[in-house]
Structures are given as structure tokens and as C-alpha cells.
Amino acid sequence: MILTLVPDIMDVPADRWDALSAQAGFYLSHRWLSAQQHDPTARVRYALVHDEGRLIAAAPLYVVDTEPNDLYRVHEIVPGRAPGRTVLAGARRGYLNAPLLHPRLTPDRRREALGRLVAASRSLAAAEQAQPWWLYVTDAAAAELADVCNAVPVQLNQDARIPLPGSTFDDYLAGLPSKRRVTIRRERRAFAEAGYELRTLRLSECADAAGALAAQLQGRHGHPADPGFMAALLREQAEGMADTGIVHAAYAENRMIAFSLFYLHADTVWIRSTGYEYAQLRGAHEYFNLVYYLPIEYAYAHGATALHLGMESLRAKTFRGAVTSALWAVDGS
Known part of the structure; x- marks a missing residue:
């Protein structure tokens, strides 16, 4: 096995990278990582493991210079850790992570390939006088990393996704208890009767309006955000993602009142962002309709066969059919 580090994910053919990342999810896809790699708050290298010319393992490695997101500051999410420089291995945004390993590797080869990725993160961290960490890794990834790193995983949160059986919304409803079906039908009816004009847009068409609403959501949850800054982030995301994001928006009097942004990737719809002009909402369960239904x-x-919802608000998600799985932090040193 040969380990190399490259500075640009565009140096790796997208089909070869995504052959590894397909099961790991949207936030480790070639396109998402390429859109994130110019973030000025971190420097990235991509660890690649080849065997007889075939890419069999990979991981982005981020040397974090400044972390604006408190949920990615190790000392704030892992008990007993002091502030310090970090190298984050794997996805740095999206709260879902795993080392990328070829699915047809034997157990021994898989462990060896993972060991090369761990060694790469340790070497880069040592050169940068930093600590290597794997954050928000899945159950299976945490178990493998714990074995290779001789570490005890720390649970951070839970990830939620709704499986979508069958081929229609009624098939989704049929899998829920009757009381939940009644609630969902009532929420959908209230939204339909609220009189919003519904539009399906590309993110580039509405980034400014969506950014203003996303800033309101951030402020409501105790994270004040500048509307202009949020709009700029969404414009950059639209450009970096080749405008593949889909926006569902509710309008009143030709003004966007609420929206959700999502991506379709590997048979799953991935919810990425949402926002609301709270003073103008009509009490019609706007959140549940735009983010779920x-x-x-x-x-x-x-x-698609699943809706990925991510962390937080787990009670509301499980009520609507979500299954959850643990997310872990693993000390990579």
C-alpha cells in the first residue's frame, strides 16, 4: 500500500473518490469537499492510499487555523479537553463522518488501509503541533478507529434519517402509527390552506432572500448571524456545488417567508439549511412541511429512499419516522 497526500481534491478523479464515499454520505462526496476546500479557516490535505494502482482508502485532513463553528471545537464538545490546535480527519462540515475504505477489502487489508490514514493524520498533526481528531463518526467507523487508535470513543450526538419505503407519500405514512398519521395529515392540510405560493428554485436564484431567513433562524437559537454573511455563504455554496441544491420556498405577497435547502445524493435527500421570517408566518406548521413533508x-x-435530517430535535424527527444512530469523537493520536 502506498500513502500519498495531495493538496487539491481535483487531483483525484471524482468517480474514484466517490466509489469510496458513496456509502459514507453527501458530506464526504467529491463535489461537497471540493466546494469546502477553499474555506480560509483551515488548510486541507487529502490522504490517499493506493494498492496496485487502485484507490482503496482516503480521508481529507484539515489543519484548523480558526474554527467558527463551536460544534467542531474539540474542547467544547469533548469533556476534559483543553483548547489547542487540531487536525480534523474526515468531513469538517455536516456532522456525519467516516474514513473512506473500499467496500471489498478483506478485514485485514481494511485495517491496514485504515492504519495508513490514521498514520497520515498523526504525521500531519505532529508537523503542525496539533492534535488529530475524528469527529461525528458513525458507530461502525468509531469501532474501527477505536481499535486502530487504541482510543475510547466519546458520544457526541445522534444522527437521524427517515427511511422511505414504497413509492409514494402514502407508503411513508403507512409505516407510522395511526395517531402520527393523523397529526401529519393535519399539519399538511393546515399548510395547504395557509395560502402560501410555493416555489421550487435553484439556490443561485434566491441566495440573498434565503440568507436573510437563515440569519433569523440562527438568531432565534442564540447564534446571531449577519444576513449579508449568510447570503454570501449560500452564494458560495451554490457556486461550489454547481447549483445542484434545491430550494422549496413559501412566498406571501411575492416575498419569501420560509425555505428549505436540500441536495439529492446517492438515493438520499439531504436537508442542508432552512430559515423563516417568523413575524410573517401563519401558524401553518411551516417547518415540518418545508423540512419533512x-x-x-x-x-x-x-x-430516493431516505431523507437525511441530521442532529438535534430528535423527538420531532423520530415522531415522524426517523431512525437514529450515535455519532462519536475518536482521539486519533
């Missing part, structure tokens, strides 16, 4: 309809229409 409309994306579920979109998923069925496009052959």
Missing part, C-alpha cells in the same frame, strides 16, 4: 414528496418523485 415537501422533501419527502421530492424524494419519492426522484426515486
Whole structure:
């Protein structure tokens, strides 16, 4: 096995990278990582493991200079850790992570390839006088990393996704208890009767308006955000993602009142962002319709089999059919 580090994910053919990342999810896809790699708050290298010319393992490695997101500051999410420089291995955004390993490797070869990725993160961290960490890794990844790193994983949160059986929204409903079906039908009816004009847009068409609403959401949850800054982030995301994001938006009097942004990747719809002008909402369960029900309809229409919802608000998610799995931090040193 040969380990190399490259500075640009565009040096790796997208089909070869995504052959490894397909099961790991959207936030480790070639396109998402390429859109994130120019973030000025970190420097990235991509660890690649080849065997007889075939890419069999990979991981982005971020040397974090400044971390604006407190949920990626190790000392704030892992008990007993002091502030210090970090090298984050794997995805740095999206709260879902795993080392990328070829699915057809034997157990011994898999462990060896993972060992090369861990060694790469340790070497880079040592050169940068930093600590290597794997954050928000899945159950299976945490177990493998704990074995290779001789570390005890620390649970950070839980990830949520809604499986979508069958081929229609009614098939989704049929899998829920009757009381939940009644609630969802009532919430959908209230939204339909609220009189919003619904639009499906590309992110580039509405980044400014969506950014203003996303800033309101951040402020409501105790994270004040500048609308102009949020709009700029969304414009950059639209450009970096080749404008593949889909926006569902509710308008009133030709003004965007609420939106959700999502991506379709590997048979799953991935919710990425949402926002609301709270003073103008009509009490019509706008959040549940824009973040759950409309994306579920979109998923069925496009052959997707799951809706990924991520962390937080787990009670509301499980009520609507989500299954959860643990997310872990693993000390890579």
C-alpha cells in the first residue's frame, strides 16, 4: 500500500473518490469537499492510499487555523479537553463522518488501509503541533478507529434519517402509527390552506432572500448571524456545488417567508439549511412541511429512499419516522 497526500481534491478523479464515499454520505462526496476546500479557516490535505494502482482508502485532513463553528471545537464538545490546535480527519462540515475504505477489502487489508490514514493524520498533526481528531463518526467507523487508535470513543450526538419505503407519500405514512398519521395529515392540510405560493428554485436564484431567513433562524437559537454573511455563504455554496441544491420556498405577497435547502445524493435527500421570517408566518406548521413533508414528496418523485435530517430535535424527527444512530469523537493520536 502506498500513502500519498495531495493538496487539491481535483487531483483525484471524482468517480474514484466517490466509489469510496458513496456509502459514507453527501458530506464526504467529491463535489461537497471540493466546494469546502477553499474555506480560509483551515488548510486541507487529502490522504490517499493506493494498492496496485487502485484507490482503496482516503480521508481529507484539515489543519484548523480558526474554527467558527463551536460544534467542531474539540474542547467544547469533548469533556476534559483543553483548547489547542487540531487536525480534523474526515468531513469538517455536516456532522456525519467516516474514513473512506473500499467496500471489498478483506478485514485485514481494511485495517491496514485504515492504519495508513490514521498514520497520515498523526504525521500531519505532529508537523503542525496539533492534535488529530475524528469527529461525528458513525458507530461502525468509531469501532474501527477505536481499535486502530487504541482510543475510547466519546458520544457526541445522534444522527437521524427517515427511511422511505414504497413509492409514494402514502407508503411513508403507512409505516407510522395511526395517531402520527393523523397529526401529519393535519399539519399538511393546515399548510395547504395557509395560502402560501410555493416555489421550487435553484439556490443561485434566491441566495440573498434565503440568507436573510437563515440569519433569523440562527438568531432565534442564540447564534446571531449577519444576513449579508449568510447570503454570501449560500452564494458560495451554490457556486461550489454547481447549483445542484434545491430550494422549496413559501412566498406571501411575492416575498419569501420560509425555505428549505436540500441536495439529492446517492438515493438520499439531504436537508442542508432552512430559515423563516417568523413575524410573517401563519401558524401553518411551516417547518415540518418545508423540512419533512415537501422533501419527502421530492424524494419519492426522484426515486430516493431516505431523507437525511441530521442532529438535534430528535423527538420531532423520530415522531415522524426517523431512525437514529450515535455519532462519536475518536482521539486519533
